[in-house]
Amino acid sequence: MPFPDTYPMAQVPGGGWQNPSPEVSELLNLFNSAFKAVLDELELAWTTGNQDKLSSAIGLMFSFKTPAIQLMQIPLPDGSGNYGPDFLIY
Numbered sequence: 427m428p429f430p431d432t433y434p435m436a437q438v439p440g441g442g443w444q445n446p447s448p449e450v451s452e453l454l455n456l457f458n459s460a461f462k463a464v465l466d467e468l469e470l471a472w473t474t475g476n477q478d479k480l481s482s483a484i485g486l487m488f489s490f491k492t493p494a495i496q497l498m499q500i501p502l503p504d505g506s507g508n509y510g511p512d513f514l515i516y
Contacts, residue, residue, distance in 0.1 A: 443512055450509055
């Protein structure tokens, strides 16, 4: 199996990325919204035993891919690596 592309993602600072560009902010919001939706569906699956919620959570996990890859291709302004998901829940 071929390995996927890799990117030099920098360590995410505590509390997430501070003052990112509008492009990065939009991608972070897309990723974090999808992440929260997955967690919400998983919580419902675990608390209610609803198989449909588990299936929904699994399906939603695929929505992480595009914004995560796009983030990991954007270099940090200081050149110390690239952005990546910060997994923040609002």
